[in-house]
Amino acid sequence: MKPTIQRLPHARVDLSTPIEFSFDGRRYTGYAGDTLASALLANGVDVVGRSFKFHRPRGIFAAGPEETGAFVQLGAGARGEPNARATLVPLYPGLSACGQNAWPSVRRDLWGVLDRFRALLPAAFYYKTFQWPSWHFWEPLVRRAAGLGRAPTAPDPQWYVKENAHAEVVVVGAGRSGLRAALEASAGGRDRVLLIDEQEFPGGSLLASPDPADRAWLDETLATLAARDNVTLLTRTTVNGYYDHNVLAALERCTDHLGPAAPATQPRQRLWRLFAGRVVLATGALERPLVFPDNDRPGIMLASALCEYALRYGIVPGAELALYSNNDSAWRRALALTAHGVPVAHIVDVRREVDDALRQAAARAGIVQHLGHAVVETRGDPALHGITLQALAPDGSGLLASRKNLSCDVLALAGGWTPTVHLYSQAGGRLHWREADSCFVPAGCAQAVTVVGRAVGDFGERLNTEPLWVTPGVASNRQWVDFQYDVTAADIELAVRENYRSVEHLKRYTTAGMSIDQGKTSNVNALGLLAGLSGRPVPEVGTTRFRPPYHPATLGAFGGLETGSLYQPFQRLPAHESHLALGAALEDYGAWQRPAYYPRHGEREAEAVTREVRAVREAAGLLDYSPLGKLEVRGRDARGFLNRIYVNNLLTLRPGFARYGLVLNEAGIVMDDGVVVCLAEDHFLLHTTSGGATAVREHLEECLQCEWTGLDVIVTDVTTAWATVMLSGPAARSVLSAVPTDLDLDREAFPHMQFRTGHFAGVPCRVLRASFTGEVSFELSVPAGYGRAAWEALLAAGRGHGLLPFGLEALMVLRTEKGYLHVGTDTDGTTMPQDLGWGRAIERQEADFIGRRSLDLAVGRDPERRQFTGLEPLDPAARLSDGAHVLTPDGSASAGYVTSACYSPTLGRTVALGLVAGARSRRGEVVKAWFAGETVPVRLVAPAFYDPEGARLDD
Amino acid sequence: MTRYSALSLLRGALNGHRDWPQAWRNPALKGSYDAVIVGGGGHGLATAYYLARQHGMRNIAVLEKGWLGGGNTGRNTAVSRSNYFYPESTRFFDHSLRLYEGLGRELNFNIMLSQQGIIGLASSRHELETYRRWVTAMQLQPVDAELLTRDQVAARVPLLNMSRRARYPVYGAFMQKRGAISRHDAVAWGYARAADALGVDIIQHCEVTGIDIAGGAVCGLRTTQGTVRSDKVALAVAGHSSVLAAMAGLRLPIESQALQAMVTEPVKPCFDHIVISPAVHCYLSQSDRGEFVIGGGTDMYPSYGQRGSLRGTEAVLGAVVELYPALSRLRLMRQWAGIVDISPDTSPIIGKTPVTGLYLSTGWGTGGYKAIPAGGETLAWTMAEDRPHELIEPFGLDRFASGRLIDEGAASGVAH
Amino acid sequence: MMRIECPCCGLRSEDEFRCGGESHIARPAEPASVDDETWAAYLYLRENPKGVHFERWHHRYGCGQWFNVARDLVSHELVAVYPMGAGKPQLDRGERA
């Protein structure tokens, strides 16, 4: 560990605000404006992480999102975060981080022993072995080595939000070129301009320029933009995805920079959906390392990182600095560094020829130059203290004999620039290989996007890059290409040897580029190497596909606010609060929160349900039925239209009357059922299942708009406009009569399957006499605002009549006793109306209706169709579960199954409904029902156990 | 074919891994073949392998427009299971799972089949009812399946949100313990290597652009590498089935849609099963590298875009966070999509076509990875015998005119 | 995430819409008189082209209207938007196979 380093005067950190933090249990001090990486570097911490596969020590390699080794476990507990890039974590008071993927610590990691077995573990070795005795045996061992950091085990205590923004121009990247683009786009004052940068501060590479002119330009530009109303600047915001139609996604880290001090009122991160007219990508460029033996040692970093740490954070990270380069930009930066108090001792350049002016300037700056040389060895313990150079043979095929040893503790790599074209490529943009700079640059995109600055390969300088994809003449199995997943040049050679030559095969076979940096610094090196090895030019090899996110993005942000009770809405019943007060057990029924049952103190579900069933059978019950779908259909063509929708003949339905009906889809499958009420010759009210209301409405609309256009029909969904209760039981009429109403409730005046409108306690009401329980029932609707009061009024009116509220579970028992079908429970995705006993009625029906033709396909005429039936265990006390299957006579297979089953409190026995092959012609037959290893003999019976004649309905 | 083994790996270690042979050749396209399979995905490669291995045909080509295994086989979440409702499905998929169980050794390529068990969560009474019906159907086959109580689920999936007040509380679950994930690439590569060793020509970067038909029978193909003659041609091109069928003058009951998947950054193992929640449309498992592999539903509109929409990503990840609130701070590392071939009943369409000598393997939709071994084996049989193998007879193209759809989604609530 | 131009409401994002699949599929006028193959073709057979697709969309969260869209299934570019009932538009860029 090196001593703490003094900052240079141009440092963009606040030296007056020291910040304490800890890493691996030791305390350190940095300054406001630092990142964890810069602070660690300034404190001389050299080993920060361990690589994935071989647990090689890793130091700080980059200064941005392209970091390859400095991943830490940040914080602990529920707020902990694995794999945090030290280079992206702004320093805050109380920051505490640990090394990860190591035991006991990243400095002394016993897993490091794996590195010794490297020869046995080449790329994809696992496909070739572990089959004896079996993979099953080996997997747990291999699995133990998986992963990097640790996931928290407790729920995330912080919150996230998503936000939508629309802008005529979205500029991504607030470096010099992005700032220029934003100035230009916002000049007119009209267009909304959104300027976005992932860093803590806008400025991009300008932030690492100590040049006063650059700093002044930046300040001035930011002031100008701030003064323009039409410009919004988002920092700490990474644009991660570029989707169709110029929609982008960006992740803003709102309070991460505050650490534990982040206020609970603020979201941790925010996912932006950006809807852009035009996009300007000014995302800059990333530097590449060079590939040479032991190039992954702590102390070796990108030249761009060295500049950033030295010129932005004012840190001189070592005593002897060397640069290893293949292009001119490294030379200019070496000069800048030297000029600003960070003397570069050596430049090693693979090129034999370098621009004279640069060489002279370097000489004047006292930099020792090693042209035409390659680094062939690095030494350190583990951090770098020396390197060995060898001259490259003039034809580039190997090395010359002479070796030079240099001592240095920082080696900065400048292997060429890679424009940050990730987003451009995601947008569908094509890339072009620019040989002169050895990089891919944008070459055309169908979306409205322009690319500027370094991202388009406009580097503002001549680079004269001369790639050296691998160091020849030395072992390739120590030359790292992908530092995170420990992919070496030898792995790539192996893949090519085995014919995994497609760049996509290479990636998957070696895992190069599949780690958490997604190959930001390694991909181009890998494909340069691949091109050389397979004798193809780079453009023919191509790149692997760029995918979102550009930088890994927190899962929580994609959920946003929509977690817990906001995950998906529940619809609330008008009488919700009354149900709560009655102690109802509320459950989810088709996105409505509805009472399942109303347990009394100490009562279990079955007991409560039995009590509620008895009340309905013996006195009266009240069910909140508000979710019942209610669709009004009117118009001159309404009747004819509905006649094509419903299986039934509706041409004969008269005003005031109601008819039970089925709706099919065009494949003939039962989609919904319900009661159709005729309000007037040209006006109908459809009751649908609660779960089916939206689907049926949309079905009607689709038919009207797409299939039978021009009909004179209006559909109005009034489901939530009316609160509905089902008042059911022998005492129902008496209960209803106890509330003031102008309805004539008399049995003859208001028979079963008729409908009336009137007033209930002074408010308008609609009442249908239909029954889903088998008892006399009134389905009474009042305007939803009066729903709760109506519920309370009926409960009060029923007090003397033994009325109880009942929930859906009791309703299920009641209708099962009666053999009433519940669509979705007693039907499945194959059920056709003939399976429900509608065959005759359909034959009589003359008109075509949706789904009718499909009933005539071979499948519809199959005698083995599963038909709706009642099932009755021979032993009345036998229990039968829904889901039990009825066996074929030889007991070998399923002939159908039980769809509904319950103990009937009314009949004192188990009753069940089901779908069984050919059941309608097998009434009386005894079959076996099988569930959980047990067989129950049951008789196939008509689906009507209780009051099969329906006498009670006309009471 | 050099056998892969620990020993050969050791030999490799001693000589710098310099002697490994090519996993497959790069043969030139010949003028004619006894059978040509279009599509170098799992199904195409497996079909070729079984044709060679079990039916003694050697003059076979697999034509792949891109790189082999680069279609859905190379981008799927690698779940294999055989928990289906209808016996037709269970029989077929369980056969496939059994083949998977021995596949690594058969191909001498470790496909890393990890039988962690698949757990399907029930989030309502109704779902639990469906599971009871479904598990019983499987047990009758018999295929392993069991119901889990809430407590059993909580013990197996400690990260799961078990709050009773959750929007979708856990009522229970089904489990198939033999449910597995495996290395998808290894399946494609293993079949390719084994087929190649049996003499099959795998031609990559060879796109089929036309199908020649004479007298109602297929006689050849036009490709970007030239024309080729053959009177047995199978189409195993997944999301591109309609495109290829159109070349043969056929329209298919297929819609192509984008199906997304995604992975998080790798973390230490903390999740031991494959868990699916039909209510919120997401499923996940943790791979042996440590990343969570996450999937959900399709993007619900026709597409050949292979991108996937932001909305789809949000929906799936939102569901993950809701079900596993502790995973909220993990990061999404990569999101991608494949183009899947959705049939009206979400069941496969495999077998003969109205064109003599033209065979079809499509409709695998979101769930055909698990079917690769059995799909390949039965299609090979069907091609060799020119009549449908009994396991796939119910899955023919003719089922649409008879209405005999096999709608697993409608029956079990969980599609493929 | 696509942005779709609803003829009534203007440009809205994908999350407000639902795709109803291929458009211009005529329901047989007299279903009873067509054979099984014809009926199955109506129900299930689709063009599903890798190119411009004529399909219908429903502005489910907006005006509730159905309308037709010609959309490139690869790029997702909206080539044309036109009302229900209108015939397929002539596309100058031509339909790609």
Added chain:
Amino acid sequence: MTELAWQDPLRGGAVARDGFRLAAAEDLTLVRLQLSAADPGAASRAEAALGAALPATGGVVEGSGCRVAGRAPGDWLLIAGGGETASLVQTLKSALAGCTAAVTPATDGQVALRLTGPARERVLARGTTLDLGRLAPGQCAATRFAGVPVLLVPEAEAMLLLACRSLAVYLRDWCDAASADCC
């Protein structure tokens, strides 16, 4: 006759922060008007009754005693001051007698939430992908907010958000959470 109490869909709940407030717009009553396109005479009769030309989808006009918002083709929401429903419904019904038209009281089926405060745009932008910057007074938009269908009607210094009554409490909770940082 007993008078039943009318319950406000929010159950008295509201959001009151410095930057953002949400409350039920209790001063308003709502009527939905639907006309059949197959009945061309209906529109002019409705216009005469309303004293205003029916706006196109997305438009809002001031009629006599109510605002008329174009929700969809053939479908308008009439937003009136308190107590107007009965007379408005009656006027329209008699004006449209014999036409294919639906005049449906909507105060019970819908909830009208009024969002005010400087942060309302932000809260709205968190819930909808609609370009709110392009939604001016005189316009309205049927869109998706917090995952559910709503109608947005801008007012001076406020936004009216109309949705299904059964979702009122959910929407309140959602806006409450979405405005947690708008204090």
